[in-house]
Amino acid sequence: MKEILIISGKGGTGKTTLTASLAKYMKSKVICDADVDAADMFLLLKPNVRKKMNFKGKSVAIIDQDKCTSCDQCRKQCRFNAIDAENGNYTVNPYSCDGCTLCTLVCPVNAIRMEQMVVGEWYISQTESGKMVHARLYPGAENSGNLVTMVKRQAHILAEEEGSEYVIVDGPPGIGCPVTSALSGANLAIIVTEPTFSGIHDLERVYEIAEHFKVPVWIVINKYDLNTENSKKIEKFASGKGIDVIEKIPFSKCIIDSVVKGEIPADNCEELKKVVEKLTDKF
């Protein structure tokens, strides 16, 4: 089984548009949306949720009100000001709690326990393009790197069960911890970029991470004809690194209109469908 990861150095390059289109036309695959901070592939693939599970993050302190004697020790000693006392009622703000466990040690009546906080949900769904693993992180929640690792692992388990040849992953944008998690274990990274100054800069940065993880890279330039000079710079960068600009997608109002309508662009736009077919032939 091969994992094909689609990433971009920044958001808004057309990464999800390409992933959803590839997902529709690839055979024998499980789809994975690992862009957990801004999961939006569901808008195009319209998943029908079949299984829903909680995703747990850091451990936080919980106060048992029945045991608490309002001695104030925990609030006084918490260095993160995570404990509030209102009318003798002691509660922990889970977003401020660092999980250090000090309060459990100072409480004289053992009224405090640590519990893992539910910070999101993950799903296995059916779409018209195949089975999909995806997730949602609650607003303000951290740990997206762990959630990326988790959805990828679940997608691999599902692909094994289904006997699928591929896991196709819509990766997180940028170059942070979630991208590092997404690159770990990928067999191929397709970097979607655009011919702008920031597009080139972000491509270089995300390429360095992929290179560090020794993941083979293909580059796709989206809207390449909007600035052919910058597209040539991208090609020069790629040839300097010994990698391929594997495909170039022209600017297309049809693609934008399809995304706005929530339809898979490759279904409607011949120029994208041709690119998708050429890519799937090369996998």
Ligand code: SF4
């Ligand atoms: S676990 Fe640490 S950070 Fe959280 S409430 Fe207790 S003392 Fe404060």
Ligand code: SF4
């Ligand atoms: S240390 Fe224990 S008993 Fe004292 S206020 Fe905190 S939770 Fe209540």
